[in-house]
Amino acid sequence: xxxxxxxxxxxxxxxxxxxxxxxxxxxxxxxxxxxxxxxxxxxxxxxxxxxxxxxxxxxxxxxxxxxxxxxxxxxxxxxxxxxxxxxxxxxxxxxxxxxxxxxxxxxxxxxxxxxxxxxxxxxxxxxxxxxxxxxxxxxxxxxxxxxxxxxxxxxxxxxxxxxxxxxxxxxxxxxxxxxxxxxxxxxxxxxxxxxxxxxxxxxxxxxxxxxxxxxxxxxxxxxxxxxxxxxxxxxxxxxxxxxxxxxxxxxxxxxxxxxxxxxxxxxxxxxxxxxxxxxxxxxxxxxxxxxxxxxxxxxxxxxxxxxxxxxxxxxxxxxxxxxxxxxxxxxxxxxxxxxxxxxxxxxxxxxxxxxxxxxxxxxxxxxxxxxxxxxxxxxxxxxxxxxxxxxxxxxxxxxxxxxxxxxxxxxxxxxxxxxxxxx
Numbered sequence: 001x002x003x004x005x006x007x008x009x010x011x012x013x014x015x016x017x018x019x020x021x022x023x024x025x026x027x028x029x030x031x032x033x034x035x036x037x038x039x040x041x042x043x044x045x046x047x048x049x050x051x052x053x054x055x056x057x058x059x060x061x062x063x064x065x066x067x068x069x070x071x072x073x074x075x076x077x078x079x080x081x082x083x084x085x086x087x088x089x090x091x092x093x094x095x096x097x098x099x100x101x102x103x104x105x106x107x108x109x110x111x112x113x114x115x116x117x118x119x120x121x122x123x124x125x126x127x128x129x130x131x132x133x134x135x136x137x138x139x140x141x142x143x144x145x146x147x148x149x150x151x152x153x154x155x156x157x158x159x160x161x162x163x164x165x166x167x168x169x170x171x172x173x174x175x176x177x178x179x180x181x182x183x184x185x186x187x188x189x190x191x192x193x194x195x196x197x198x199x200x201x202x203x204x205x206x207x208x209x210x211x212x213x214x215x216x217x218x219x220x221x222x223x224x225x226x227x228x229x230x231x232x233x234x235x236x237x238x239x240x241x242x243x244x245x246x247x248x249x250x251x252x253x254x255x256x257x258x259x260x261x262x263x264x265x266x267x268x269x270x271x272x273x274x275x276x277x278x279x280x281x282x283x284x285x286x287x288x289x290x291x292x293x294x295x296x297x298x299x300x301x302x303x304x305x306x307x308x309x310x311x312x313x314x315x316x317x318x319x320x321x322x323x324x325x326x327x328x329x330x331x332x333x334x335x336x337x338x339x340x341x342x343x344x345x346x347x348x349x350x351x352x353x354x355x356x357x358x359x360x361x362x363x364x365x366x367x368x369x370x371x372x373x374x375x376x377x378x379x380x381x382x383x384x385x386x387x388x389x390x391x392x393x394x395x396x397x398x399x400x401x402x403x404x405x406x407x408x409x410x411x412x413x414x415x416x417x418x419x420x421x422x423x
Contacts, residue, residue: 010090014092014122015094019173019176024063028387039421054369063364080416085114090119092120120183126202141200154244260274266322266328280337362388364391399413
């Protein structure tokens, strides 16, 4: 049976990561996603290329789509849009504020062609405010949102970005796909299309969790002191680590001794141990034959004695974990019902039995690369299963079939190709 979005057609104008990921997620749910990109291809086709117009980056975020390269600066391309847009349900866009209108793909223009259209737009900073016009990428938003400072990682006096994943782009892609599903449901009830706006900035702030929380009665004075301290240190060109020390939240992240939720080194490697409730913490203490007065009522964690106790407890736990192998500890912790797991590398995961058992890795046959293992659908629908069995499209792979469905003859399609309107 087809996926939950079978029958939904999406035109994906987006590039790079966040928007294309949203399109991929919608395709996995059964939507027909048409990727409209310049005739020379979107920039991500050139990221880690393994063929002239295909790359690892493009492959990951554009799986399951159809390709329609279209030069939106040409009048004939606008005619293609005039035929295409009335037939679609959703458009995805990530243009800078002045670009969409110039290309004729802004919401007012497309809404005239299709009043029920759901127009989804993702920007770096949002459409309003002093930064609305600025370009921005994941790393820039890590810096400007406080996420980078909250990580507290410094190298040679310079704050370090989170390199392992484009986490703001990824979160934004999921957010955009989530918004589309909500808007489709609303249209089912009301018959109305609408415009959706979301931003990398909003996703970055959401990722901060409780760090982006201000309780006026508890935090006001501390925040004001921190702002004064940070401003003074910036004015004096203080080193970054001194600036970081002026932020109470970042200081806690960086210096708080941690016993119950951390990575421990065993005799032969690292493992993660996670105890986020008092019952689990007590169980870990029993397993290690340690005691912690911090779990008793009336304990003040802000005294020097409390900090010394935590450091002593941390030192004792680290020594105990180093006395046995990872396998020994993981077996014991599992017996005690304490969440734990080994630190592994990505290369180890493609054949992992747990990952394969849940369909989280899938194999796709790619015309240039052959068999490709990659992430599978993240959810299982019992009646309308998601699919992830087709590769990213070659540039212009579906031009003929898409234009043919819009009423273009073969002669007209060839003329559009000769005129470089389409590829």
